[in-house]
Amino acid sequence: MTEIPANNPVGDFLRANLPAPWAAIGNGLIAVAALAGLVTVTAIFLIWLERKVCAHFQARLGPTRVGPFGLLQPIADAIKLLMKENVKPRGVDALAYFLAPLLPITGSFLVLAVIPFGPTLQVVDLQAGVVYVVAVSGLGILGILIGGWGSNNKYSLLGSMRSGAQLFSYELSMVLCMLLIVMGSGTASLREIVLSQQGPFWHWWIIKMPLAGVAAFVLFMVSSTAELNRGPLDLSEAESELTGGFHTEYTGISFSMFFLAEFVNMFASAGLGATLFLGGFLPVQLGYAPVDHALAMLPGVCWFFAKTYSLIFLYMWFRWTFPRLRIDHLLSLEWKFLLPASMANMLLGATLVAFRWIIP
Amino acid sequence: MSEETPKPDATPEVKPAEAKPAAPPPPPPVTYPRSAGVTMAAAPKASLSRFLGDAFGLFKGMNVTMRYFRKPSRIVTREYPENRGTLKMSERFRGQVVMPHDEKNEHTCTACTLCEKACPNGSISILTTKNLASKRVLGAFVYRLSSCTLCNLCIEACPFDAIRMGHGFEMATFTRDPLDLILNKTEGR
Numbered sequence: 001m002t003e004i005p006a007n008n009p010v011g012d013f014l015r016a017n018l019p020a021p022w023a024a025i026g027n028g029l030i031a032v033a034a035l036a037g038l039v040t041v042t043a044i045f046l047i048w049l050e051r052k053v054c055a056h057f058q059a060r061l062g063p064t065r066v067g068p069f070g071l072l073q074p075i076a077d078a079i080k081l082l083m084k085e086n087v088k089p090r091g092v093d094a095l096a097y098f099l100a101p102l103l104p105i106t107g108s109f110l111v112l113a114v115i116p117f118g119p120t121l122q123v124v125d126l127q128a129g130v131v132y133v134v135a136v137s138g139l140g141i142l143g144i145l146i147g148g149w150g151s152n153n154k155y156s157l158l159g160s161m162r163s164g165a166q167l168f169s170y171e172l173s174m175v176l177c178m179l180l181i182v183m184g185s186g187t188a189s190l191r192e193i194v195l196s197q198q199g200p201f202w203h204w205w206i207i208k209m210p211l212a213g214v215a216a217f218v219l220f221m222v223s224s225t226a227e228l229n230r231g232p233l234d235l236s237e238a239e240s241e242l243t244g245g246f247h248t249e250y251t252g253i254s255f256s257m258f259f260l261a262e263f264v265n266m267f268a269s270a271g272l273g274a275t276l277f278l279g280g281f282l283p284v285q286l287g288y289a290p291v292d293h294a295l296a297m298l299p300g301v302c303w304f305f306a307k308t309y310s311l312i313f314l315y316m317w318f319r320w321t322f323p324r325l326r327i328d329h330l331l332s333l334e335w336k337f338l339l340p341a342s343m344a345n346m347l348l349g350a351t352l353v354a355f356r357w358i359i360p
Numbered sequence: 361m362s363e364e365t366p367k368p369d370a371t372p373e374v375k376p377a378e379a380k381p382a383a384p385p386p387p388p389p390v391t392y393p394r395s396a397g398v399t400m401a402a403a404p405k406a407s408l409s410r411f412l413g414d415a416f417g418l419f420k421g422m423n424v425t426m427r428y429f430r431k432p433s434r435i436v437t438r439e440y441p442e443n444r445g446t447l448k449m450s451e452r453f454r455g456q457v458v459m460p461h462d463e464k465n466e467h468t469c470t471a472c473t474l475c476e477k478a479c480p481n482g483s484i485s486i487l488t489t490k491n492l493a494s495k496r497v498l499g500a501f502v503y504r505l506s507s508c509t510l511c512n513l514c515i516e517a518c519p520f521d522a523i524r525m526g527h528g529f530e531m532a533t534f535t536r537d538p539l540d541l542i543l544n545k546t547e548g549r
Contacts, residue, residue, distance in 0.1 A: 056432070059436050
């Protein structure tokens with residue numbers, strides 16, 4: 001276990017040259033600006049990626065016209081959305097209606113604050129990072145519920161009620177899967193969890209905890225797909241049944257906020273999966289020294305993004321392969337299968353941890 | 361249909377002499393054949409083999425989509441303005457009406473006006489003339505593309521295959537004048 005420094009040069013520079021409170025404020029502002037940039041770029045890139053990947057899964061080309069490979073297409077779409085009038089339908093609850101789009105994006109922004117993008121790139125390393133992530137990701141659900149309720153539309157209401165049922169139930173099995181890793185690594189800080197996976201790739205929690213790790217990873221992917229409102233579990237949107245579900249009435253910038261949050265959430269969730277199960281910012285190590293040295297040359301950020309984007313591709317692969325579930329099937333999948341399975345998995349993991357049957 | 365409903369086949373067995381001017385038979389009970397007795401299919405019993413089969417099915421589906429993803433040659437999208445050189449319209453594509461002319465620049469139209477009568481929009485006007493032998497022949501086949509719906513009825517009406525649906529589809533113009541076409545290049549014989 002090598003010690004990896006947590007401070008980056010920019011932060012050190014500010015701390016060395018400014019009095020303490022100003023350094024903290026300056027570093028905070030830099031972090032917020034960096035996260036805002038990351039959110040924007042990631043969302044725009046992911047929208048492009050989603051459309052391209054979807055198109056290729058369906059034997060189409062996807063956007064090709066705006067910019068090279070259609071890369072500027074999301075920017076054109078964003079300009080269109082921002083120029084649109086932000087319509088307030090008759091009979092909506094104005095406060096709820098205009099507050100709702102801000103909550104999901106706030107939630108995903110807050111989640112990104114504790115994710116370690118690199119050994120020295122983390123806004124704040126909370127001791128209870130996992131608990132914090134679970135807590136703030138609830139803001140997204142709140143946004144969807146408030147938006148559906150405030151829209152004064154039956155489809156929105158149905159969609160948001162569905163998503164309430166769905167997101168609250170799937171959060172259970174997702175949290176249980178995350179707790180398994182907390183149990184194994186003995187800490188809830190995301191940075192410490194990453195650092196507990198040092199070494200060759202079989203020290204990642206997906207393999208390190210025999211059987212239970214893989215099972216937890218699969219359960220995490222399924223339940224986080226539901227948490228993200230992505231197909232095949234996108235019951236709250238269900239454009240074929242509910243004409244868009246909770247965001248039926250939204251246009252312009254309000255809709256684009258929901259849309260943005262969806263993609264940033266996907267990034268955050270995939271990042272969380274990479275952090276918990278795939279060693280986060282740690283380089284892939286094959287246990288063969290010359291190759292390992294070469295692989296370790298790449299900075300941690302690159303490894304983090306590589307792992308995260310592999311998981312994002314997995315999400316997209318799910319979405320464009322499987323048909324949407326019916327709401328009762330969805331809930332019975334969670335309550336009759338995923339929840340008991342993740343509880344049994346917890347038990348198995350606890351046994352493994354208690355008897356130290358973990359790959360050293 | 362339930363057992364109580366009177367069968368229409370049973371009535372001829374009653375002899376006409378015994379038949380009384382009875383009240384008409386009661387209407388059969390309303391049944392909905394498509395939904396009566398239909399229940400939701402019971403879910404198959406949960407079992408490990410079924411679970412594994414379902415899980416395998418998921419992977420099979422993902423394999424199918426991945427095959428599409430990995431083979432860009434299977435992409436069906438055609439990028440239109442770029443592929444104009446190689447664009448192949450299908451055999452039965454219905455573009456604007458054309459009149460084929462052979463190598464002697466002659467067509468087979470006899471000015472019988474069946475196409476003019478068949479046209480629901482009045483898009484076709486056959487203007488006839490007399491040739492040197494004072495025979496009534498085609499002078500001008502006036503075709504108004506602006507009101508044509510490419511419905512193919514004129515082609516079906518033509519007994520001589522003098523006109524057919526062409527493959528041209530880039531028909532946009534800035535004024536309406538170029539849309540009034542004269543299809544024949546020469547007078548009929």
